[in-house]
Amino acid sequence: MSDFDVIVIGGGPVGENAAARTAAGGLRTALVEAERVGGECSYWACMPSKALLRPGHALAAARRVPGVPVGDRLDAAAVLRRRNDFTSDWDDSGQVDWAVGAGLEVVRGRGRLAGERQVEVDGRVLTASRAVVVCTGSVPRIPGLPGLADVPYWTSREATSAQEVPSSLVVLGGGVVGVEMAQAWARLGSAVTLVVSGARPLPRMEDFAGDLVLDGLREDGVTARTGVKATGASTVDGGIELALSDGTSVTGAHLLVATGRQPATADLGVEQFGFGAGDALPVDDTGRVEGLDWLYAAGDVTGRALLTHQGKYAARAVGTAIVTGATDPEPWTAPVATADHTAVPQVVFTDPEVASVGRTGREAREAGLDVRVVDLDIAVAGSSLHADGYRGKARMVVDERRRTLVGVTFVGPDTAELLHAATIAIVGEVTVDRLWHAVPAYPTISEVWLRLLESYGL
Template structure:
């Protein structure tokens, strides 16, 4: 092979691309990892890691305040929080990630990769050839609304990478990015206004989750404006003014536009294969792109589940599929990414947290399932010990025909660590009768599992 010939070429060096490439390299295939920005991708430098680093100190302070006898200060040390955030991003230096990639046997190619024909990828004029497969793992980019007057604004990148606390911030959008960044910066001392077009934020979750998050945001001083669409933007001496459909104008030193994301298929050459730029690449459960037997994709770019852990899961399936095909081209025996359909776990790292897996009640009914819904306040010995005045709710959605869980939602302080038990129950199709024998430890918040099953009638 020449320096431009590989078995597999992976376009996109974020966590998804890294997982796919590491899998094929471990299977003995010569693999190139093409990245235009930082190896490690969005999650490492502008999303999961820095956002949670900004959120965690505020959560720790709030948790301490809920337990009498714990000495706490009046406010966070913003400089220390930002410095710790910088540590998690390696100060936006990817040399450590490159070292890992090369140690895993990957060839890191810097530049913007673009499909340039069958099994061919152009990287800033250099053409690479793959004998086996090309894998697209380019992720997603912010979806920016067409607002009159929209000039300078923050996206999630600027919000997670800001070098100082904004004096004031207007957040447009009530999804995960919107609520997390509103709370993070409010707890660091910014005056924050969150604008939501619907009745509540987090519209894809159970309604009670969004309601509890609103309570938490307002307790932190965030002004939450619901039922208001943005209709225009103007520049002021102090920053930006957002004009709302209600006739009100809200202003801040910065405007964070958090109105969703779309697949990063721009300037990728997908049109040559019958796909549209900005739209998801359709894949089967092995990650193979529809109609192109050598092209694979994983992560946000497929539009399936825009979550790092799900993208990495899909990437592992893709990598295994490619290696299995190389070793044995007979009918595939590889794992496939079926969890994307029914068992996607997600955490919103606000305070209170929201932890959800599977289907909401509405989604389950839309799927034609005969479901029974059990709702409870999280009020057990473990939650009382965890925090004075603990407020939380739990919902269990049961498929009555199979007597298995199809959806679970927890909302409350520190509920995220209970989510994997729910994920296992759904993936394993554990019946409620069998789940009754999974005894929760006392006194923990997990005792709510027993209360849910008792409410079900076991």
């Protein structure tokens, strides 16, 4: 039996943040990790995927500015080596050193809830006097597609860690993982086919975002099959074949299944507390799990906002709540994760980039808000200098009753850096009348803010 004040199950960035907070607050904290400290984001998601994408973006950006000498193609071997550097060649010793330096006790093994305030790790039982925090993240959601179980396929892990460029790749799914990996591997030389069941990818975002990303993928040579569903999978000639709902099929050397993710609560012992294996753990804004005063959760496992930065934000709230004993704090003050409801920022790192925060126009109307939507092409001095033929769009969703922004979406090359200004405006509930006095610098792409407000009528 080993005693701690706090036990955190899951050593990814969310678990690291929660554990660091409680340790800094003077609580003896164990960080339990079954694979690599640093988690999915460091080794198979955020970092390696963006390392694969960035070289292609840089090459494309250089080509859009006359006079910049560029080559015909990427050096795939150099790109993969740089990607490997960002994952430390999948060695987590540096992250373990950080954890120890932060005052954490790293416990290797798969953690499972063994009872109230108890966690079993490969036969060893740990007890927590204060709290247990579940930060196990999410796992790929695999569809029940006939034949898929008999076909070798990639998930996001294989797609971000492959050591050779596949000669051809079929991507099933038009979400963030699907479009990012389709573009990354296409720009590295793979013949990529993207299968999307809807009319466009990125169905949860504004329609124009999916349309512009689809245009960008096609310009990079991706064959996009939209409006069709996969009906079966099989092997053929050393590769894979997907049968489609329109009676046709697509083939490739590899298949990437990118059909979403689900909370990693299977084999975690949550059933003994009334929760379903594979289901999200319901939490309040302090991260406390519904009905239990000692169990907390943060990140993807809660199903609230499946994004690393939001998980880290929620983890900081959890850690602070545990240290301070907070149970019912006022909104918009620490330690609460209220931004998970209406102010979640997200970037899709394709070319063009999609940067969004808050509600889409559709979501705002469904929430019963009286909204006005302002759409605008990003055509300002800053964008024209940034790239010849710059193509981009912006949308501002305004709550007319309060005259505040509730949603903003930018699509275009390098729009991600515009996002935090929109996030601050939404979180701070800044009125459009006040925003008029936030003067954008000339000549930058941020001039689009002025044009949006002018189009609104100011």
